[in-house]
Amino acid sequence: MKLRVIQVGVGGFGRGWVEVLARSEEVEVVGLVDVDQQALEEAGEKLGVDELFTNFEEALGKVEADAVLDVTPPTFRTEITLKALKAGRHVLSEKPLALSMEDAKAIVRAADEAGRVYMVSQNYRFNPVPRTIRELLGERAKGKVEYVVVEFQKGPRFVGFRTEMEYPLLVDMSIHHFDLMRYLLDSDVEWVQVESFRPTWSWFRHDPSFFMVLKMADGTLISYSGSWVTRGFETTWNGRWRFACSEGSLLWDNDKLYLSAGTKGRRKAELVDMPLTNQDYSLHEFVSSIREGREPETSGRDNIRSLAVVFASVLSARTGRRVKVEELFGR
Template identity: 25%
Template sequence: MRLLILGTGGMANAHADNFSKIDGVSLVGGVDVDPARLAEFCATHGIERQFASLEDALAWGEFDAVANVTPDRIHHPTTMQAIAAGKHVFCEKPLATNAIKAMEMTEAIEASGKVGMVNLTYRNSPAVQKGRELVLSGAIGKVRHVEASHLQSWLVGNHWGDWHTETKFLWRLSTGHGSNGALGDIGIHIVDFASYGSGLDVAKVFGRLRTFDKAPDNRIGEYTLDANDSFTMNVDFTSGAIGTIQATRTAAGQMDQLRLRVYGETGSVEMIYDTGTSTLRACTGEDVHAAKWHDVPFDPVETNYQRFVAAVRAGKTQEPSFRRAAQIQKVLDAAMASNASGRDALV
């Protein structure tokens, strides 16, 4: 499979590292509007062809699939162009900046017959895959209550770099640069994690978004820092279960932690991904009466990168698909509508 990497910033390195490890996959071209970044990326990953735009790359055309690793607001126009040119697309999350655009992309890829998948990275955690299996097997009975959080701290700690000076952080803080803040950036991950891990779909949301003061006039250069930094959601699931889903970039002490607890009629399951380490625990059977948890073993799982390559080879989309990401985007849109109106919003 011949792959083009579109957008050669921070996350593109993870794409190049992961795809290049898969037998039979060649990274044949890179595209970026920043020539210096593009040149350095292509040198690092041994990529021969460099393009200043997707149009130029499509005019050449000698690739099967595009890994779209551009900033959020660029996903929609570029993915639509790649689909029109008959390419498979592995798109970064969020698929688009709203559900209408995400659904347009979904319909276009499905109509084209090509593979369209979205990099909901935390599906790569064996804890959520095995945890979901447990829940669906009935190990905790009917699910009643869900608690989910995604905690990062790059606004207070500089372990990933200095947000005041690096563009990869600044565009994430600015709605004018197409970001929906913590909700758009990591809300997509934790809503997917909560819904996938619990086997439930969100029906209704009460959402609260908060943007904190972070700089004089909340501006740094061309960036107005108006995107939300934290959110909370009370959710009703279609099954009648309820839950809370929250995320923040300001949780000192947590680099990148997703925690999901699913409470059922006869037991509970806890799935954690914490900065590269997965853990899975359950409280079931007689342990329920002693409120005791036990670790649950799990096997490694395929990554989204591996699943995408397998899907292209088989000619059949796997999860997480564009359709799934568009459905999760509807939950995020509902949280924004709810925050604006002060009322519940239906998904």
């Protein structure tokens, strides 16, 4: 039987999710919720769903469903998730898990108590290049990795909450890169040291740029620089990653993966095959974890360790000090 899903937030990034649900054979969309009537009607037409609501609680009470997909802006995440879990629904949510550690912990606890699956769609890791890098590093294809250089440079002209919020890049985007670091190196982040700044030509109210150093629990050092006001020579959304290993290097550049050959040569890496990627993979992993009665790869319990790096980075940017990620867990 197909998993019956209510999608909340069908405009903005939710439009892409409507397409994902439309082509999935594992789910049936039974209700849609959005405060924007036009976005709601467009999504209803696309999916052939006429259970349309402007209020989430009403949808929850009126429509029989197994799960909720939350693609609303982060301010609504905690309320929607806690209500859905309390009503016995499984939840798949867009990133970020929450806007504070307290809320994130409350969500993880609520999912445990309800005995329901809670998963964050941390989609950047669900792609052939990161899957291949993790494999190659795991089997030490180029020896032991000791340091990593990550460069992210983009100049997007957003409209909406991102241009006004504090530390927009660190808070809204870097979660993908922090989660990739944990995934690729199969290790947690131990501490971060951040210098955050606002270039004079910035069109963001608050710092859209930073330089930072991170140390992983396995000892690997990472240099990570990012900017959302770059003019020219942009990287991709994944960024450009160099893995410096004892016998050579791996380079993830322009969404392709290269392995060093000798000291000057390079060869393109063969990538693992993935029939589903990005959000399609997230949805499949979510449905599979429910059917198999197991935790999904990016469950709340796992994802809170990526989210904590965001809050540690903001704390370091604010205070100028090195911040241990464990501090965020109150230990």
